[in-house]
Amino acid sequence: MATLVRQEAMATGRPQGAETPWIILGGIFFSCYLTWRPIQDVMFTLSDALFLLGLLVLVIQHRIPLEPLRFLTPFWLAGFAMLAIGLLIGSIGCPMPWRWLIVAGQYLFAWVVLPLIVMRRGPDQTVRMLKAFTWGVFAMNLFGAYIWFTYTGSFEEARSLLGIDFLSGGRRLGAFTADANWNGAVLAMAVPAAFYLRAKKEIGNVLLLLWLAVLLLGVILTASFTAFIGCSAAVLTFMAVGGIRPSLRTTLLLVAGGALLALLYFENGGGLPKIFVDRVGNAIDRGDISEAGTFEGRMALIREAWGMVESHMLVGVGADQYREISIYKAPVHNMYLLLWAEGGLIAMFGWVLMMAVLLAAAIRAYPRDRLATALTLSTTTTFLIATTASPHMYARLWSVPVLIALAISIEVALDVGPAQRRRSLLRRAEQAL
Numbered sequence: 001m002a003t004l005v006r007q008e009a010m011a012t013g014r015p016q017g018a019e020t021p022w023i024i025l026g027g028i029f030f031s032c033y034l035t036w037r038p039i040q041d042v043m044f045t046l047s048d049a050l051f052l053l054g055l056l057v058l059v060i061q062h063r064i065p066l067e068p069l070r071f072l073t074p075f076w077l078a079g080f081a082m083l084a085i086g087l088l089i090g091s092i093g094c095p096m097p098w099r100w101l102i103v104a105g106q107y108l109f110a111w112v113v114l115p116l117i118v119m120r121r122g123p124d125q126t127v128r129m130l131k132a133f134t135w136g137v138f139a140m141n142l143f144g145a146y147i148w149f150t151y152t153g154s155f156e157e158a159r160s161l162l163g164i165d166f167l168s169g170g171r172r173l174g175a176f177t178a179d180a181n182w183n184g185a186v187l188a189m190a191v192p193a194a195f196y197l198r199a200k201k202e203i204g205n206v207l208l209l210l211w212l213a214v215l216l217l218g219v220i221l222t223a224s225f226t227a228f229i230g231c232s233a234a235v236l237t238f239m240a241v242g243g244i245r246p247s248l249r250t251t252l253l254l255v256a257g258g259a260l261l262a263l264l265y266f267e268n269g270g271g272l273p274k275i276f277v278d279r280v281g282n283a284i285d286r287g288d289i290s291e292a293g294t295f296e297g298r299m300a301l302i303r304e305a306w307g308m309v310e311s312h313m314l315v316g317v318g319a320d321q322y323r324e325i326s327i328y329k330a331p332v333h334n335m336y337l338l339l340w341a342e343g344g345l346i347a348m349f350g351w352v353l354m355m356a357v358l359l360a361a362a363i364r365a366y367p368r369d370r371l372a373t374a375l376t377l378s379t380t381t382t383f384l385i386a387t388t389a390s391p392h393m394y395a396r397l398w399s400v401p402v403l404i405a406l407a408i409s410i411e412v413a414l415d416v417g418p419a420q421r422r423r424s425l426l427r428r429a430e431q432a433l
Contacts, residue, residue, distance in 0.1 A: 026047075075356075082349060086350060099319045120411075140175045141221075175218075186397050187218045192235065194212060195208075196242075223280060238374045333389050334388055364413040
């Protein structure tokens with residue numbers, strides 16, 4: 001039996017062993033809790049520590065996949081190599097070349113090491129990881145919503161007590177992500193995860209309603225226009241691609257639950273938060289995106305970035321140097337322009353190649369499992385929207401939900417089915433006899 005297990009592992013490329021270590025599930029649960037780190041100036045969180053311990057366990061158990069993305073692995077690694085090399089070339093002549101080690105190391109951990117930890121764990125274990133992520137976002141925003149409605153102290157007091165931008169000066173909910181826009185993005189990526197788990201009958205209607213109530217409330221409390229658009233796009237993508245037609249019972253339960261929550265909220269003097277109306281509601285109501293959040297400030301940075309890339313088309317200014325050169329002393333909130341400015345075209349094209357791999361895996365899964373494609377595409381859609389409004393994206397709150405959604409498609413589309421594996425092993429046994 002042990003020999004057959006080893007042969008099956010060799011045939012499929014999947015590491016031996018079934019159970020995902022609880023340490024890794026803990027790392028996934030806390031992946032969005034960026035303020036939970038010993039040194040605020042160093043991006044090393046509780047989640048990172050758990051992931052490293054989990055990686056050690058997998059190494060000891062010989063369960064590291066050699067091809068985490070199957071035949072797409074070379075393309076993924078090529079994209080990362082282009083990104084890192086482009087940033088390296090730009091950093092060689094910049095005033096702070098050592099910043100490349102930090103930035104490249106963060107990208108390496110987020111997009112190369114983590115796939116070795118969370119990919120190719122089998123369908124059941126991948127579902128467990130998706131649940132761990134969703135529970136983590138849910139718990140963080142349930143606590144965040146409680147603080148939002150009950151805390152009466154000042155912004156400075158909230159910052160010292162709860163962490164950087166748990167509640168921003170405008171009372172936007174950043175929770176433990178340290179940024180309201182980042183919190184909104186992970187909330188938007190958790191919503192299709194909840195729909196997927198319900199469609200696969202991994203959770204019931206009551207838990208789905210509970211999750212959605214907190215997740216959607218969290219999106220409102222973040223007052224993030226990008227998150228609102230990302231969440232809406234994710235839900236529409238999941239429903240359209242997955243061919244979702246909710247049963248009458250599910251629809252009635254969701255409608256009744258939503259109506260009850262709304263009634264209780266508004267009857268107690270509630271209403272949409274003013275910050276949400278100012279940053280999101282007005283832009284939607286008037287059809288004018290210039291009224292969305294800090295649109296004008298971000299457009300100023302984008303215009304500056306275009307001027308910068310014109311003079312640094314092939315060789316960038318170096319890793320983390322945009323903020324040093326910018327007259328605004330801040331990085332442009334657009335991943336493509338930021339990588340282009342700091343790492344030249346090669347770094348930007350490397351990132352585009354990695355994004356293409358995400359889409360390719362999702363599309364490849366469609367003939368075998370529409371729901372897997374729906375999850376991966378909806379999560380990727382939200383992530384791609386976020387890339388147009390965020391600077392460097394190596395924080396694990398970005399990579400973890402994307403990689404788990406990718407793992408769902410990898411399991412169903414690029415792997416060999418159990419029946420085919422058994423037939424292959426039987427043929428080998430017969431040949432050996």
